[in-house]
Amino acid sequence: MTPDTVDQIFVISKHWLLGYVPAMLQPLASAVLSVVPVLLAFPLLFAITTVLERKGLGRIQNRYGPNRVGPAGFFQFAADGIKSLTKEDVVPRDADQVVHFLAPLLLVIAAFLAYAVLPIGRNMVVANLDAGLLYFFAVGSMVELAVFMAGWSSHSKYSLLGAMRAVAQMISYEVPLVLASIVVVMASGSLSTVAIVEAQAGYTATLPHWYVFTPWGFAGFILFMIAATAESNRSPFDLPEGESEIIAGYYIEYSGFKFALFFLGEYLGMFATSALAITLFLGGWAAPFSFMTWIPSYVWFFVKLLALIVFFIWIRGTLPRLRMDQLMGMAWKFMLPMTLLNLFTAAVWHFLPNPLLRWPVCTALVVVPFVVLSRSMKQGKTLQVRTYRYAE
Amino acid sequence: MLGVGILKGLTETARNFVGSYFRKDRLTTIQFPEERAPRIEASRNFPFLVYDGPDAMAGLRCVSCFICEKECPPKCIIIDKSTDKKPDATGKLQFYPAEFKIDVSVCMSCQICVEVCPFDAIKMDTDFELSTQNRFDDLLWPKLRLAKSNEYYHEIHPTEAAAVDADLAAARAKAAPKPAAPVAPVAAAAAPEKGTTA
Numbered sequence: 001m002t003p004d005t006v007d008q009i010f011v012i013s014k015h016w017l018l019g020y021v022p023a024m025l026q027p028l029a030s031a032v033l034s035v036v037p038v039l040l041a042f043p044l045l046f047a048i049t050t051v052l053e054r055k056g057l058g059r060i061q062n063r064y065g066p067n068r069v070g071p072a073g074f075f076q077f078a079a080d081g082i083k084s085l086t087k088e089d090v091v092p093r094d095a096d097q098v099v100h101f102l103a104p105l106l107l108v109i110a111a112f113l114a115y116a117v118l119p120i121g122r123n124m125v126v127a128n129l130d131a132g133l134l135y136f137f138a139v140g141s142m143v144e145l146a147v148f149m150a151g152w153s154s155h156s157k158y159s160l161l162g163a164m165r166a167v168a169q170m171i172s173y174e175v176p177l178v179l180a181s182i183v184v185v186m187a188s189g190s191l192s193t194v195a196i197v198e199a200q201a202g203y204t205a206t207l208p209h210w211y212v213f214t215p216w217g218f219a220g221f222i223l224f225m226i227a228a229t230a231e232s233n234r235s236p237f238d239l240p241e242g243e244s245e246i247i248a249g250y251y252i253e254y255s256g257f258k259f260a261l262f263f264l265g266e267y268l269g270m271f272a273t274s275a276l277a278i279t280l281f282l283g284g285w286a287a288p289f290s291f292m293t294w295i296p297s298y299v300w301f302f303v304k305l306l307a308l309i310v311f312f313i314w315i316r317g318t319l320p321r322l323r324m325d326q327l328m329g330m331a332w333k334f335m336l337p338m339t340l341l342n343l344f345t346a347a348v349w350h351f352l353p354n355p356l357l358r359w360p361v362c363t364a365l366v367v368v369p370f371v372v373l374s375r376s377m378k379q380g381k382t383l384q385v386r387t388y389r390y391a392e
Numbered sequence: 393m394l395g396v397g398i399l400k401g402l403t404e405t406a407r408n409f410v411g412s413y414f415r416k417d418r419l420t421t422i423q424f425p426e427e428r429a430p431r432i433e434a435s436r437n438f439p440f441l442v443y444d445g446p447d448a449m450a451g452l453r454c455v456s457c458f459i460c461e462k463e464c465p466p467k468c469i470i471i472d473k474s475t476d477k478k479p480d481a482t483g484k485l486q487f488y489p490a491e492f493k494i495d496v497s498v499c500m501s502c503q504i505c506v507e508v509c510p511f512d513a514i515k516m517d518t519d520f521e522l523s524t525q526n527r528f529d530d531l532l533w534p535k536l537r538l539a540k541s542n543e544y545y546h547e548i549h550p551t552e553a554a555a556v557d558a559d560l561a562a563a564r565a566k567a568a569p570k571p572a573a574p575v576a577p578v579a580a581a582a583a584p585e586k587g588t589t590a
Contacts, residue, residue, distance in 0.1 A: 059409045059412045317409075
C-alpha cells in the first residue's frame, strides 16, 4: 500500500461499503458511515482523556493518580462509566421534569453537531459547508442554552447561580473567540473549514504555512485558546462549577448518567474547540514538516488534538481559579481590545507584501499593545498587607 | 508583564510532573493494602485487656472490680464477676471476669477506662482494620477477642508499656514478703496448667 492509500483508507473503505447499498439508500448510508465513526472516536477520546487528566494532575501534585483498574489504572474510565450507569437517577421534586431531562441531551447533541464541519483528515469531513465556521459558532452557542436549561430547571439556588455565571462567562468569551478566528477568515478568504486547512497546506523549504507562524496568527491562536478555555468552563475559568462555593454549579442536581453526560458534553466541547483551533491556526491535518507528509493526515490531526488536550490539563494543574471580576475584566479589557487590534494587524499583513517590512511592523502591532495593556491592567493593583478595621 | 507568572507556574508544574517519575521521594502516597505506614505510638482507638504469660484466659490482669464499667461514660463495658477465685499471673488468688464485653459501636475511645484501672489491666489498642461483614453481631466483643498479650502491648506502645511494667514490678516487690521474689516467675510458668484445670 502506498502512503496515499493509507491516508485515504477510511474514505476508500466508505466508498467500497457504499457500493453494496442500493442507490436510493446511498445518501442515508453515506451519512451514517460518516457520523458513526465520529460518534465512536470522540467519546473514546473522552474516556482516555479522563484517565490521562487524572493521572497527569496526580503527577503534577506528586500523587500516583488512579492505578487500580487495569494496567497502571488505564481502565479507570470503564469503572467510572459502569458506576455512573448503575447510580440512581435523582430528579428534584420541584424540578421542571422535561427541561431537566432535556438539558444534558441538548448539551451533548450541541457538542456532537459541531464535529460535522471539522476536517479530521484529508477528504475526511462529515459536511463541507461553505459557511462551516459560522455553523460551528452557531451550534456552539447552543451550549449556553443547555447550561441555562440545566440551571433553571433544577430549581436550586446553586444551580441557578452556576448557570448564570456560566452563561455570563460563555457569552463574554464568545466575542473574543469569534473575533480571534476572524483573522483566519480574512487571510484565507473562506468560511469553509476545508478551504482554511487547504490554504495552510503548502510548505516553504520544509516549514509549513500555518497561520500560527505569523504575528497575527500567533496572537490569534493564544487569544483563541484563552477564549476556548473559558468557553469550555475549564480551569482557570471554571468558576461556574466552583466546588468550594457553589459545589458543582449548574449540574449539582444531576446524578448518575446524566451527570456523566454533562462531563461528556463539556469534554466534547473542549475537543471541538481544540479541533477548531487546529483547523484555523495549526494547519488542520497537515504535517508539520514537508518530509513527514507520508504519515496519514488523521494521525496528525489526533496528535495535534492530544497535544492541545495535554496543554489544557497542564494549565488546569497550574492555575488557580479566577474571581468573577477578574474573569470579566480579562474578557472585556484585555481580550476584546487585543482581538480587535489583531484584525487590524492581519489587514496590515495582507496589504504589506514585503516580508522585510511586514514582519517587524506586524510584530510591533502585536507586542506593543500587549505590553501597554498588561501594564495598564496592573496599574494600582500592588499587593499589600491587608488591614482590618474591626477584626483586629 | 502579563503571562510571565503563568510561564513560571507552568515550568513549576512541569518540574513536579517529570520529577514524580524519577524521584521516588516525591511520591509520598502509601499504597495502603500492599504497604502500611508505621504504627503511631501515641494513637488509640478501642480498649483491650492485657494478659501476662502464655495463656490469655488465665493471665488476664483484670480482677473484675467494676471500676471501668461504672466510669465508662457511654456504658459500653459489660462485666460478669466470677464466683470463685483463680490464681493470676503472679500466683495470687483473685476474682476474674467470667464475662467481659465491650460494645465497640458504643465505645467513644475516651480512654477513661484506662485512666481509672488500678491494675493496668485495660489499655488502648491501635489496630484500625476493624471493618466487619455483619452490622450487628461483630460489634460486641467478648473477652476472648479483647485479650491481648503484654508483648503486644509492648509492641504498640513501647514507652508506656515499659513504664507500666516497672510500676507493676515495684508494686509487687513492695507488697510481697522476702521469699516471694523468686516465686513469682515460677508461678507465672505454672499458671497455665492451673488455669486449664480450673
